[in-house]
Amino acid sequence: MINISPSKEETQHVKVLILGAGPAGLSAALYAARAELQPLVLTGLQLGGQVSLTNTIENYPGFPEGVGGTELGELFQKQAERFGARVEFDSAQSVDLSARPFKVTSENASYTADTVIIATGANPNSLNIPGETGLTGRGVSYCATCDGWFFKDKKVVVVGGGDSALEEGLFLTRFASSVTIIHRRDNLRAGAILQKRALDHPKVKFLWNTVVTEANGVDKVESLKTKNIQTGEEGIFPTDGLFIFIGHTPNTQMFTGQLEMKDGYIQVDERMCTSIPGVYAAGEAADAHFKQVITSAGMGAAAAIEVTRFLEKEAR
Numbered sequence: 117m118i119n120i121s122p123s124k125e126e127t128q129h130v131k132v133l134i135l136g137a138g139p140a141g142l143s144a145a146l147y148a149a150r151a152e153l154q155p156l157v158l159t160g161l162q163l164g165g166q167v168s169l170t171n172t173i174e175n176y177p178g179f180p181e182g183v184g185g186t187e188l189g190e191l192f193q194k195q196a197e198r199f200g201a202r203v204e205f206d207s208a209q210s211v212d213l214s215a216r217p218f219k220v221t222s223e224n225a226s227y228t229a230d231t232v233i234i235a236t237g238a239n240p241n242s243l244n245i246p247g248e249t250g251l252t253g254r255g256v257s258y259c260a261t262c263d264g265w266f267f268k269d270k271k272v273v274v275v276g277g278g279d280s281a282l283e284e285g286l287f288l289t290r291f292a293s294s295v296t297i298i299h300r301r302d303n304l305r306a307g308a309i310l311q312k313r314a315l316d317h318p319k320v321k322f323l324w325n326t327v328v329t330e331a332n333g334v335d336k337v338e339s340l341k342t343k344n345i346q347t348g349e350e351g352i353f354p355t356d357g358l359f360i361f362i363g364h365t366p367n368t369q370m371f372t373g374q375l376e377m378k379d380g381y382i383q384v385d386e387r388m389c390t391s392i393p394g395v396y397a398a399g400e401a402a403d404a405h406f407k408q409v410i411t412s413a414g415m416g417a418a419a420a421i422e423v424t425r426f427l428e429k430e431a432r
């Protein structure tokens with residue numbers, strides 16, 4: 117269930133304000149709710165976070181047959197709400213962490229909060245090549261789960277050599293007649309199981325040591341300009357779709373200048389504390405290393421446990 121936010125004129129005070137509703141935010145909400153802190157979660161624009169854009173999650177414990185990304189996000193939310201968390205489909209626009217209570221203004225409302233847990237996640241990177249922006253939604257995509265269906269019996273290209281590229285590329289084989297993975301090296305970054313599955317799949321082909329330099333097409337993607345980075349040879353690669361999975365950038369711009377950060381990631385200690393007492397961060401906004409659903413969920417839980425201790429100490 118999603119609540120409707122209060123109007124912007126009235127400021128609502130909460131003990132725990134959680135920004136983001138991915139695995140980190142909703143796990144934090146579950147733990148804070150069970151500590152009777154009545155947390156409020158502002159979902160941001162992507163309800164469920166990146167997990168909801170993933171077709172099947174096979175490495176979250178407890179689901180031996182795998183679980184749909186959207187389904188897992190919904191289960192996280194349901195469980196948190198069962199213990200009293202409120203989830204609002206609203207996006208924080210600005211934060212003021214200079215003094216407590218912290219101030220957060222969202223699209224629909226204003227809040228003050230005793231503590232804040234930042235779980236704003238990360239967004240997919242773009243290639244920044246000519247044609248990419250103009251053809252986004254017309255053949256260029258960053259989400260196979262969302263757009264794969266449109267490529268039934270079509271040829272698609274996937275860019276990237278990490279877990280996302282291979283996992284999403286394999287998902288696209290359900291629809292597409294062929295999936296060509298274009299990678300800038302001749303060595304995949306993805307884990308061994310995914311590598312084997314992709315390399316063995318009859319519909320998956322690889323183009324190594326190659327980058328895409330242009331996406332071309334009138335109303336939709338028709339071809340890509342490619343370049344072999346070893347030989348310098350350029351080519352035109354006809355395709356109906358271009359799926360880009362080349363990593364993510366943490367969604368933390370709002371906190372620049374207020375919190376300690378490194379390469380865009382909010383710096384936290386082993387207790388998920390940021391540089392400001394009372395402000396915590398969890399998940400991909402603060403994790404440059406692991407970026408798994410389970411590690412994000414664990415960070416969220418840890419942040420909420422720390423929030424509980426922090427508020428208890430203050431109340432003494």
Ligand code: NAP
Nearest residue numbers: 276277278279280281283300301305361362363364406407
């Ligand atoms: P990633 O591991 O950072 O891989 C990004 C890939 O894109 C790399 O192969 C990289 O090439 C390539 N790349 C980066 N910039 C590029 C550019 N400008 N042009 C062309 N290629 C470019 O990102 P990810 O695959 O999104 O994964 C992120 C994290 O989530 C990882 O920790 C991953 O393990 C995790 N994840 C796990 C699963 C799973 O366990 N099932 C699924 C999805 C994601 P290089 O290899 O040459 O650097």
